[in-house]
Amino acid sequence: MARVKIVEVGPRDGLQNERQAIPLAVKLALIGRLADAGLTHIEAGAFVSPKCVPQMADTAEVLASLKLDGAVRYPVLVPNLAGLEAALKAGAREIAIFGAASETFSRKNINVGVHDSLARFEAVAQRALAAGLSVRGYVSCVVGCPYEGDVSPRKVAEVAAALYRMGCYEVSLGDTVGVGTPDRVLAMLDAVTAEVPVDRLAGHFHDTYGMAIANIYAALCAGVRTFDSSVAGLGGCPYARGASGNVATEDVLYLLHGMGYTTGVNLDAVTDAAWQIADALGREPGSKYARARGRS
Ligand code: HMG
Numbered sequence: 001m002a003r004v005k006i007v008e009v010g011p012r013d014g015l016q017n018e019r020q021a022i023p024l025a026v027k028l029a030l031i032g033r034l035a036d037a038g039l040t041h042i043e044a045g046a047f048v049s050p051k052c053v054p055q056m057a058d059t060a061e062v063l064a065s066l067k068l069d070g071a072v073r074y075p076v077l078v079p080n081l082a083g084l085e086a087a088l089k090a091g092a093r094e095i096a097i098f099g100a101a102s103e104t105f106s107r108k109n110i111n112v113g114v115h116d117s118l119a120r121f122e123a124v125a126q127r128a129l130a131a132g133l134s135v136r137g138y139v140s141c142v143v144g145c146p147y148e149g150d151v152s153p154r155k156v157a158e159v160a161a162a163l164y165r166m167g168c169y170e171v172s173l174g175d176t177v178g179v180g181t182p183d184r185v186l187a188m189l190d191a192v193t194a195e196v197p198v199d200r201l202a203g204h205f206h207d208t209y210g211m212a213i214a215n216i217y218a219a220l221c222a223g224v225r226t227f228d229s230s231v232a233g234l235g236g237c238p239y240a241r242g243a244s245g246n247v248a249t250e251d252v253l254y255l256l257h258g259m260g261y262t263t264g265v266n267l268d269a270v271t272d273a274a275w276q277i278a279d280a281l282g283r284e285p286g287s288k289y290a291r292a293r294g295r296s
């Protein structure tokens with residue numbers, strides 16, 4: 001049976017935008033439950049400026065409590081060499097560098113334009129690979145940008161190809177604001193797969209307009225077999241006003257298992273984790289599945 005890999009991004013992409021302080025113990029409990037549910041790739045934090053994203057300021061403490069050389073991978077976002085040094089010091093085994101296909105988004109997000117960001121990421125990737133780390137890449141705004149509107153598939157392909165050439169084992173294509181529809185996602189994938197093999201791509205869909213599941217289905221039809229998702233549909237992006245969370249892991253699992261794909265992830269256990277983090281944040285889970293199933 002065909003297998004699909006899920007990269008759980010809730011503890012990073014999900015929590016980075018929360019306004020309320022989230023205790024370390026709550027983060028660790030969430031990550032523990034996600035690992036127990038069978039998720040093997042759990043993005044655990046980001047070594048970015050705490051002034052820009054205060055919720056990720058305790059990433060070193062998060063990593064200090066995880067088993068970093070076991071079966072579960074805990075990638076962390078790294079924007080520059082300073083972030084890489086912090087990640088290495090904290091014992092990270094995998095990092096993610098994060099570029100964008102939109103000039104304005106790149107400047108707002110990481111304070112540097114696309115061209116210069118790629119030079120910066122190249123230095124980070126070289127040093128990380130030399131230190132034996134795995135490097136994942138992100139391209140944001142693969143369909144649209146909150147500042148510039150439509151983004152051309154060709155630009156996405158250029159940035160994805162650059163990240164792939166730098167040694168990223170996988171490039172995650174982010175519909176950061178969730179504006180994509182299946183036709184536009186397929187046009188974007190058509191351009192990107194001319195540069196990067198489809199088995200090296202991941203789909204990262206935010207669900208602002210309720211299109212994420214439709215876009216995942218389209219990407220599956222185009223051969224993509226890795227998807228990023230966030231337990232309880234947590235999240236947003238601090239540099240993309242109005243962007244809602246990533247597609248919920250529970251809803252993606254419901255789609256995939258219903259279609260006969262295997263994931264190795266227990267849907268019920270993820271749904272329990274969704275209710276627990278939603279309770280900790282004082283609201284209902286953002287996923288259709290968790291609300292339909294209810295508490296266990
Ligand atoms: P900069 O202004 O170019 O950096 O910021 P700088 O070298 O000029 O330093 C400015 C300040 O930042 C200094 O501190 C540095 O020490 C500090 P100050 O002197 O003002 O006190 N600094 C750092 N601190 C901690 N860790 C670091 C670091 N580097 C510098 N690594 C920087 C560049 C990237 C750091 C900043 O703009 C930043 O942190 N931005 C936040 C980026 C971010 O986390 N965005 C959200 C994640 S991306 C996302 O969600 C999209 C994604 O999910 C995919 C999708 O959905 O599309 C991945």
Ligand code: MG
Nearest residue numbers: 013174176237
């Ligand atoms: Mg995201």
